[in-house]
Amino acid sequence: MSVGTAQAGVNGVVAGPREVVRRRRRTLLTFTVRWIYFLPAAVYLALFFGYPIVKNITMSFQHYTTATFYTGEAPWVGLSNYIAVIQSQVFGTTIVNTAIFTVGCIVGQFGLGLLLALFFKQRFPLNGLLRSLLLLPWLLPLIVSSAVWKWILDQDSGVLNEFLVGLHITPGPVSWLTSPSLALGSVILVCIWVGIPFNAVILYGGLQEIPTELYEAAALDGATGWKAFRHVTWPLLRPVTDVVLVLGVVYTLKVIDIILGLTDGGPANATQTIATRSYQLSFSLFDFGQGSAMGNVLLVVSLIFAVIYLRLSRRSSNV
Template identity: 60%
Template sequence: MADLAAPRRATGGVSTPPAAPAARRGPSKRVAGRAVEVAFLVPAVLYLVLFFGYPIVKNVVMGFQEYTTRTFFTGEAPWVGLANYAHVVGDAVFTRSVVNTVLFTAGSIAGQFVVGLAIALFFHKRFALSGVLRSLILLPWLIPMIAGTAVWRWILDTDNGALNRILSALPFVDVRPEWLTSTSLALVAVIGVNIWLGIPFNMTILYGGLQEIPEELYEAGALDGATGWRAFRHITWPLLRPVVTVVLVLGVVYTLKVLDVILGLTGGGPANATQTIALASYMSSFREFDFGAGAALGNILIVMSLAFAIVYLRANRRAVDE
C-alpha cells in the first residue's frame, strides 16, 4: 500500500495516466507525412502526364498512322507502319534538312556558348553599372520572337537593310550581300540571329555558376601562380563544368526544334538552304496536312535529342572520373 500511494503523493495526490508509447504515434505520423507528400506530388504528376506524356505518346503513335484532315471527321487513322518514315527519309530534301539541322545547331550552340561565357566572365568582375548592363543584355531574351525576327529581317534586307547601309558607308567596301536570299549566306545569317537570341540564356546561367565559385580558391591559386588563363583552366572550368553540361544539353535540345526564327526570316528558303527537320515537320503537318509524316519527322528530332544527351552526358561523366 505504501508503495502504491507513493506516486500519488509525488504528484499532489492526483494520478496521471501513463504516456502513450512513442511507437504508437510513429506510424500515424509517417502515414500523415506520406499523405502530404502524395498530395503535393499528384498535381505535378498529372500535369506531366497530360501536357508532356500524352503528347509524346500521341506523336509516336501518329508517326505510324495515316493521319490527315479526314481523320478529324471520320476518326479513322489507318495503321501504315513505317511508311511515313520511308516517305520522309526518301524525300529529296531530307538529306539537306539533316545537314542544315546539324550545321544550324552546332553553329548556334558554339556561338551562344562562347559569347555567353565571355560576357559572363566579363561581368564576374565588379564594376559600376554592371547590373544595368546585364539587364540590357537580357532584352533579346524578353522580346517576342516574332518581333525580333521582323526587326532582323529589316536589318538584313539587301536593298534597304541597316547592315548593308553601314557596309556601304565604309571605305573600300563595294558589296551588298544578299543575307537572306543567297543560298550560301542565308544559313549563316539565320545562325547569327539565333546566336543573338540565345546569348542571354547562356550568359545568365553561366554567370550564376561563376558566382558560386568561392573567391578563396582564386586567392589560393594566385599564391601558386595560377592567374589569368591558368586560373580559368584549373579553377573556373572544372567547377563550372556541371553548369556547362546543363547549358549545352538544354541548348541543343532547344535549338534542334527551333522553328520561329527560320520561319520568320527565310521560311526555309532560298532553295531549301535553311530548311531543317523542325521546319519540314511543320510544313508537312500544317501546310500539307500530312500529320503522320510530320509526326515521323518530330520523332526523328526526339531521337536525335536523346542521342546527343546520352552521348554527351556519358562523355562528360567519363571526363570527370578521369
C-alpha cells in the same frame, strides 16, 4: 519523411506508444496527401506531354491527313511514313542544316556568353545594371526578335547593308536572308544573339561559385590571366559548362520561331531543319503521319541529349 521519422524517435522516449502510433499514422496520411497535391500536375503532364508522345508514335504509322479529320479513318501504313520522310530529297538537307544550325548556335552563344561572363566578373560601375539589361534579347518573344532582325537584314533597306555599303566594307547590298548560301548563317547569327544572355547569366553564376582563395593560391604560383583561366576557372566551371552546353543543344534543336519568322525554311530549304520540316509536313502539307515521323526523329535526338544531361547533372551533384 526522414525528418518525421527521426523526430518520432527522439520524442518517442518521452511520449507514450499511443503518441507514436498517431504520429506514424499522420506521416502515412501526409504521404498520401502529398501525392494528392501532385495529382493535378501528374494529370496535366500526362495529357500534355505523355499523350502527345504516344500519339506522335501511333500517328507516324498511320496515313493521317486532312481527310482523317472528316472521316475519322487513319489506316495503318507500317513504316511507309518513315520511308517517305527519309527518302525525300529534303531529308539529307534538314539533317545537315540541323547539325550546322545547332553547332553554330551553341558555339557562338557559349563562346560569347563565356566572354561576357568573364568580363562582368570584374568590378566596375553600373555592372549590375548592364548585366540585367543584357537579358533583354532573351526575354523578348522570339517572333519579335525575328521580325526586328528580318528588317535589319533586309537586302534593300536593311540597316546592316546600309552600314556595310556606306563604309565600303561590301561592294553592294548582301542578300542575307534570300541567298541559299548565306541564309543559314544569318539565322545562326540571330540564334546566337538570342542565346548569349542565357549562357552569360548561367556561366556568370558558375564563376561566382569559384572561391576567390583558389585564384589567390594560383596567383602565388604565378598563374594569372590565361593560366588562371586554364588551370582554375575552366576545370572548376566544367560541371556548369557541361550543363549549359547540353541544355543549349536541346533548346536549339527545337527552335522553330526564329527560322519560320526569318526565312520560313527557305530559300530552297536552305534553312529547313528537322523541327521546321515536321511543322511543314503536318501544318502546310497536312500529312500528320509524315510530320509525326519527322517529329519522332527530333524527339529521339532530343532524348539522347536529355540522357546525357541526366548523366552530367548526376555526376556534378556527386561532386
